[in-house]
Amino acid sequence: MSRPKILVTNDDGITSKGITSLIEVAKLFGDVLVVAPDKPQSATGHSITIHHPLRLNEFHGNDLPAYSCSGTPVDCVKLAIYEILNGKPDLLLSGINHGENTSTNVLYSGTMSAAVEGAMENIPSIGFSLANFSADADFTAAKWAAKKIIEKALNKSIPENTCLNVNVPDISVSEIKGFKIVRQAHAFWADRFDKRMDQFGKPYYWLTGEFSNVDQHEDTDLAAMKDGYVSIVPTHFDMTAYSKIDEIKNWML
Amino acid sequence: MSRPKILVTNDDGITSKGITSLIEVAKLFGDVLVVAPDKPQSATGHSITIHHPLRLNEFHGNDLPAYSCSGTPVDCVKLAIYEILNGKPDLLLSGINHGENTSTNVLYSGTMSAAVEGAMENIPSIGFSLANFSADADFTAAKWAAKKIIEKALNKSIPENTCLNVNVPDISVSEIKGFKIVRQAHAFWADRFDKRMDQFGKPYYWLTGEFSNVDQHEDTDLAAMKDGYVSIVPTHFDMTAYSKIDEIKNWML
Numbered sequence: 001m002s003r004p005k006i007l008v009t010n011d012d013g014i015t016s017k018g019i020t021s022l023i024e025v026a027k028l029f030g031d032v033l034v035v036a037p038d039k040p041q042s043a044t045g046h047s048i049t050i051h052h053p054l055r056l057n058e059f060h061g062n063d064l065p066a067y068s069c070s071g072t073p074v075d076c077v078k079l080a081i082y083e084i085l086n087g088k089p090d091l092l093l094s095g096i097n098h099g100e101n102t103s104t105n106v107l108y109s110g111t112m113s114a115a116v117e118g119a120m121e122n123i124p125s126i127g128f129s130l131a132n133f134s135a136d137a138d139f140t141a142a143k144w145a146a147k148k149i150i151e152k153a154l155n156k157s158i159p160e161n162t163c164l165n166v167n168v169p170d171i172s173v174s175e176i177k178g179f180k181i182v183r184q185a186h187a188f189w190a191d192r193f194d195k196r197m198d199q200f201g202k203p204y205y206w207l208t209g210e211f212s213n214v215d216q217h218e219d220t221d222l223a224a225m226k227d228g229y230v231s232i233v234p235t236h237f238d239m240t241a242y243s244k245i246d247e248i249k250n251w252m253l
Numbered sequence: 254m255s256r257p258k259i260l261v262t263n264d265d266g267i268t269s270k271g272i273t274s275l276i277e278v279a280k281l282f283g284d285v286l287v288v289a290p291d292k293p294q295s296a297t298g299h300s301i302t303i304h305h306p307l308r309l310n311e312f313h314g315n316d317l318p319a320y321s322c323s324g325t326p327v328d329c330v331k332l333a334i335y336e337i338l339n340g341k342p343d344l345l346l347s348g349i350n351h352g353e354n355t356s357t358n359v360l361y362s363g364t365m366s367a368a369v370e371g372a373m374e375n376i377p378s379i380g381f382s383l384a385n386f387s388a389d390a391d392f393t394a395a396k397w398a399a400k401k402i403i404e405k406a407l408n409k410s411i412p413e414n415t416c417l418n419v420n421v422p423d424i425s426v427s428e429i430k431g432f433k434i435v436r437q438a439h440a441f442w443a444d445r446f447d448k449r450m451d452q453f454g455k456p457y458y459w460l461t462g463e464f465s466n467v468d469q470h471e472d473t474d475l476a477a478m479k480d481g482y483v484s485i486v487p488t489h490f491d492m493t494a495y496s497k498i499d500e501i502k503n504w505m506l
Contacts, residue, residue, distance in 0.1 A: 045299030045327075046360040053449070053457035074298075075460070083446045083458060104373060106492050107299040113360075116492070120357060120441055152504045159497045161439075179506035183493040186414075188373055193336045196306070204306040205336060207328070232506075234497035239359050239369070240436040244412045244487035251405045253432035253485075 004030035004090035004154065007123075009076045011041045011097065011110025014059055014068045018096040021139035022128060023062060025146045026093055029154060033089065034059070034066035035080040037073060037110075042099075044072045046113040054079065073114035081121060091154065092118035092163075095128035096142045098135065100167045102221040103185040103211070106235060115163040116237050124153055125163035127235075131225060132170040141176055142168040145230045148179075165233040169225050180229040185220035187213040257283035257343035257407060260376075262329045264294045264350065264363025267312055267321045271349040274392035275381060276315060278399045279346055282407060286342065287312070287319035288333040290326060290363075295352075297325045299366040307332065326367035334374060344407065345371035345416075348381035349395045351388065353420045355474040356438040356464070359488060368416040369490050377406055378416035384478060385423040394429055395421040398483045401432075418486040422478050433482040438473035440466040 006026045010019040014036035026032045038057070048071070055070040056079055067084065069076045073094065081088055094114040101109040106116075111127050118125025126149060130142040145168045158164060165184075169176065191209040198204055213222050221231035259279045263272040267289035279285045291310070302324040309332055312319040320337065322329045326347065334341055347367040354362040359369075364380050371378030379402060383395040398421045411417060418437075422429065444462035451457055466475050474484035 040304060043301045043303045045297075045301070045366065047298040047300040047325075048296045048361055048460060050296045050460055051293060053459050054446075055455075055457055072300075078444050078460065079446065079458065082444050083448070104490055107366075107369065107490055108301055113298065116360065148506060152506055156504050159494070159500055162494045162497050164501070181498050181501045181506075183495065183498070184491055186491070191331050191335050193307075193332065195336070202308075204308055205332065206306050207301060207303055207331065232501060234494040234501050235492045236494035236497075237357055237360055237492065238437055238439070239488045239490065239492065241412070241415045241487040241489035242436065244415050244489075245434050245436070247412055248417070248434045248485060248487050251409050253401060253405055253434075 006030040006032050006091045006093060007080050007089035008032055008034045008093050009036045009073055009114045010095050011037065011044065011073045013037050013040050016098065017136060018098050018139060021143050022093055022096045022146060025143050029150055032064050033080060035069055035076045035084060037076060038068035038070055041072050041110045043108045044110040045108050046074055047072045049075050073110040074117045077114050077117045088121060088123050092123045092125040096139055097129035098137055099129065099133040100131040101129040101165060102167050102225060102231065103187040106165055106184060112165055116235060119161050119163040120237055122161055124158040126153060126166060127163065128166045130168050130170060141171060141173045144173045162234050162236050165235045167221055167225055167231045169228055171228060175228060176230060177228040179232060180224035181232050182219050182221050182224050184233050185213060185222040186215035187211060187222060259283040259285050259344045259346060260333050260342035261285055261287045261346050262289045262326055262367045263348050264290065264297065264326045266290050266293045269351065270389060270392060271351050274396050275346055275349045275399060278396050278403065282403055285317050286333060288322055288329045288337060290329060291321035291323055294325050294363045296361045297363040298361050299327055300325045301327050326363040327370045330367050330370045341374060341376050345376045345378040349392055350382035351390055352382065352386040353384040354382040354418060355420050355478060355484065356440040359418055359437060365418055369488060372414050372416040373490055375414055377411040379406060379419060380416065381419045383421050383423060394424060394426045397426045415487050415489050418488045420474055420478055420484045422481055424481060428481060429483060430481040432485060433477035434485050435472050435474050435477050437486050438466060438475035439468035440464060440475060
């Protein structure tokens with residue numbers, strides 16, 4: 001039996017510790033192709049590059065086929081399928097992200113958008129994130145969790161047009177209580193802008209803020225993470241608010 | 254009674270014909286603030302700018318407060334709320350997009366991502382798109398539809414944490430059959446890349462492709478548009494695939 005073809009991407013860039021960690025795990029399960037951004041592309045969401053062309057360069061540094069791409073994580077997925085593989089991989093893995101992608105972060109996250117793009121292509125896809133933003137974070141527990149989940153995903157298969165949003169708390173393997181299959185928490189960023197003056201006295205703005213959890217239920221990714229579990233949210237790309245269709249129909253437009 | 258405060262943004266840029274058309278309609282209903290990208294930001298999805306700072310410049314050219322922003326449509330919404338208004342508008346309008354945003358395009362669209370960001374902030378938000386990509390498209394029918402929908406939205410109120418994805422077919426007002434409240438069609442881009450060589454013989458890639466409708470049901474935005482209706486999809490930001498939670502639980506991780 002041939003080994004599965006595994007596409008690995010991320011949004012922190014091809015040289016990050018997170019993707020290096022994910023490649024290590026992916027190699028245990030199949031033949032790995034890496035197509036990842038040539039620079040950090042965090043928070044690029046489902047952005048694609050259409051106003052200027054993309055570049056793709058062979059990347060040397062690990063003993064497997066790898067390309068760095070000038071575009072976003074979603075660009076990487078599209079280039080991998082339509083230009084490099086000329087077909088779909090058996091599994092798409094994105095991450096391991098430096099920083100968690102729980103709750104509404106799924107919309108901003110380049111890492112998760114790559115996995116959602118995989119789901120659109122009906123490729124079994126998983127996005128992994130670790131709740132630690134530092135470049136030198138310890139990915140031991142995240143690798144352990146990724147190994148367990150990939151094993152199951154290959155045996156049980158991920159449902160059609162669905163991807164998994166996996167978040168790992170920043171604790172040791174022995175402290176992790178297990179895995180929880182949960183929903184996206186209803187929580188938001190309380191944004192603010194840091195306004196500064198440039199050398200000409202003109203203002204510029206840095207986005208900042210804190211994540212505020214307004215959702216106190218136990219069946220969410222944020223609650224699972226807080227309790228020391230790896231959270232797994234089955235994620236799709238249908239954004240229709242079905243329960244609101246009748247209400248709008250009553251507007252009698 | 255004071256007039257509603259209306260924030261207008263888009264992804265085609267502050268000088269586009271689409272936003273100018275939307276501003277015309279918005280002014281009928283309230284006091285308008287425009288915060289929109291200083292250049293085209295199509296297909297930037299829910300991208301936000303975090304790796305470099307943002308610029309905001311007063312924009313003169315219409316007789317109302319307007320700012321052009323160096324960032325994405327979602328950046329524009331955040332800056333409007335947290336830096337310019339220091340509070341939420343009563344209504345957020347995004348568009349009118351040059352080109353339709355039906356089906357899975359909602360994920361790639363900067364226009365719709367601005368509306369989704371509004372929904373996250375619990376601001377009644379509507380994204381408008383016209384099925385015509387040209388810079389000089391005729392927005393007469395789209396303006397007619399926007400007027401009707403904004404009127405209802407202000408009277409009936411949009412459900413909590415929901416925005417509307419409105420698409421208008423590229424036909425005349427007299428040809429439009431009405432409005433249909435529908436779901437996002439299950440359709441995808443059949444992508445391909447146009448590979449070209451630069452002056453040094455190195456390849457570069459332009460994303461191209463066609464939209465292929467795999468969803469033949471009648472209750473979708475694509476079907477409504479095809480039949481000559483304005484499509485309205487109530488849209489939210491919960492991407493959880495609820496129906497798949499039990500299946501993943503059965504993996505017994």
